[in-house]
Amino acid sequence: MSKFRKKDKGELPAISTASLPDIVFMLLFFFMVATVMRDSSLMIENQLPSADQVEKLKKDRTIFIYAGKPSSQYKQFGVEPRIQFNDAFITVEDVQASVFQGIGEMNEELQSKVVIGLKVDKNTNAGLVSDIKQELRKANALKVMYIANTKKAE
Amino acid sequence: MAKRAAPEVNAGSMADIAFLLLIFFLVTTTIEKDKGLLRSLPPIDDTEVEPPIIRQKNLFTVNINRNNQLLVEEEEIPISELRQATIDFLDNGGGTNQAGESCDYCKGKRLEDSSDHPDKAIISMKHDRETTYEKYMDVQNELVAAYNFLREREASRLYKKYYPDADKVFTAMLEEKEKNQFSKDEVLNERIETIKKLFPMKLSEAEPDKK
Numbered sequence: 001m002s003k004f005r006k007k008d009k010g011e012l013p014a015i016s017t018a019s020l021p022d023i024v025f026m027l028l029f030f031f032m033v034a035t036v037m038r039d040s041s042l043m044i045e046n047q048l049p050s051a052d053q054v055e056k057l058k059k060d061r062t063i064f065i066y067a068g069k070p071s072s073q074y075k076q077f078g079v080e081p082r083i084q085f086n087d088a089f090i091t092v093e094d095v096q097a098s099v100f101q102g103i104g105e106m107n108e109e110l111q112s113k114v115v116i117g118l119k120v121d122k123n124t125n126a127g128l129v130s131d132i133k134q135e136l137r138k139a140n141a142l143k144v145m146y147i148a149n150t151k152k153a154e
Numbered sequence: 155m156a157k158r159a160a161p162e163v164n165a166g167s168m169a170d171i172a173f174l175l176l177i178f179f180l181v182t183t184t185i186e187k188d189k190g191l192l193r194s195l196p197p198i199d200d201t202e203v204e205p206p207i208i209r210q211k212n213l214f215t216v217n218i219n220r221n222n223q224l225l226v227e228e229e230e231i232p233i234s235e236l237r238q239a240t241i242d243f244l245d246n247g248g249g250t251n252q253a254g255e256s257c258d259y260c261k262g263k264r265l266e267d268s269s270d271h272p273d274k275a276i277i278s279m280k281h282d283r284e285t286t287y288e289k290y291m292d293v294q295n296e297l298v299a300a301y302n303f304l305r306e307r308e309a310s311r312l313y314k315k316y317y318p319d320a321d322k323v324f325t326a327m328l329e330e331k332e333k334n335q336f337s338k339d340e341v342l343n344e345r346i347e348t349i350k351k352l353f354p355m356k357l358s359e360a361e362p363d364k365k
Binding site: 017018020021024025027028031032034035049050051052053054055056057059062115117118120121122123124125126127129130133134136137138140142143144145146147148149150 | 165166168169172173175176179180182183187188189190191192193194195196197198218281282283284285286287288289290291292294295298299302332359361362
């Protein structure tokens with residue numbers, strides 16, 4: 001009888017860590033699903049202006065157009081503000097074609113609700129923006145969202 | 155030889171591997187939500203119709219020059235005063251609209267030389283090509299803020315009873331619409347349209363002069 005009862009009764013059993021991988025994997029899958037890898041790397045400086053009257057943007061129906069000065073790695077393109085679409089610099093004349101291409105890649109039922117998201121550096125001159133807007137009018141993509149950082153309303 | 159059972163693989167390092175991956179994804183994840191000012195551009199109109207004559211008093215001109223200075227109604231003012239000036243102009247209600255109704259919800263001063271009715275009040279904005287985008291956005295923001303302020307005021311006057319807890323009634327209505335975007339709520343949509351009609355956003359932008 002006493003042979004089998006040698007161990008101390010007061011000792012707590014160690015907590016099993018066998019389920020730890022499961023927990024971690026669960027978290028891992030969450031972040032894997034939630035992660036959006038940046039699809040176009042920016043070739044321009046892109047400091048957004050701030051505004052306090054902002055609305056949320058619906059991503060599924062948005063085409064982004066970037067504009068700003070070429071960033072330091074792309075010095076060979078000069079210092080004048082340029083327009084970027086996807087992964088390349090485009091000229092003002094190419095904006096229309098790019099927008100049509102973007103619309104073509106979208107879901108069919110969202111094509112009529114397309115919104116153009118303009119991510120423009122705050123030090124760009126507004127003349128470039130109005131050139132882009134003029135092209136968008138020609139392309140009949142009339143809904144425009146000026147993307148901005150949220151500033152606290154006074 | 156005695157048959158030996160295969161030794162069990164030690165799974166203790168599984169957690170470490172998973173943690174490594176987890177930290178990688180944690181670092182690379184950016185859950186970003188873009189926000190901004192939504193505006194509609196006017197469609198290109200080739201028809202040669204004589205534009206309607208707009209009386210000077212119904213026009214609120216905002217100019218930004220190449221040095222980012224602001225000229226409002228021929229007067230230079232700081233941007234901090236733009237919002238109030240715009241509200242005063244829109245809310246003036248000095249006369250009647252196209253249908254001959256006077257603005258019974260306006261709380262402005264009803265001056266003779268300012269806008270007749272929110273229906274008729276038009277903001278005309280013009281900027282130089284050299285204006286910075288930041289300044290341009292600041293001005294846009296203030297103009298939109300003026301409209302939002304007035305719409306908010308009307309919404310709380312008309313529909314406060316349905317949203318007793320809401321601080322900003324119009325915002326609450328828009329949020330509710332957003333939430334129920336898959337089940338259309340006709341009553342709510344109609345209310346939002348009513349508010350928008352009381353202060354229709356008439357913001358025209360002129361092309362900057364080409365040199």
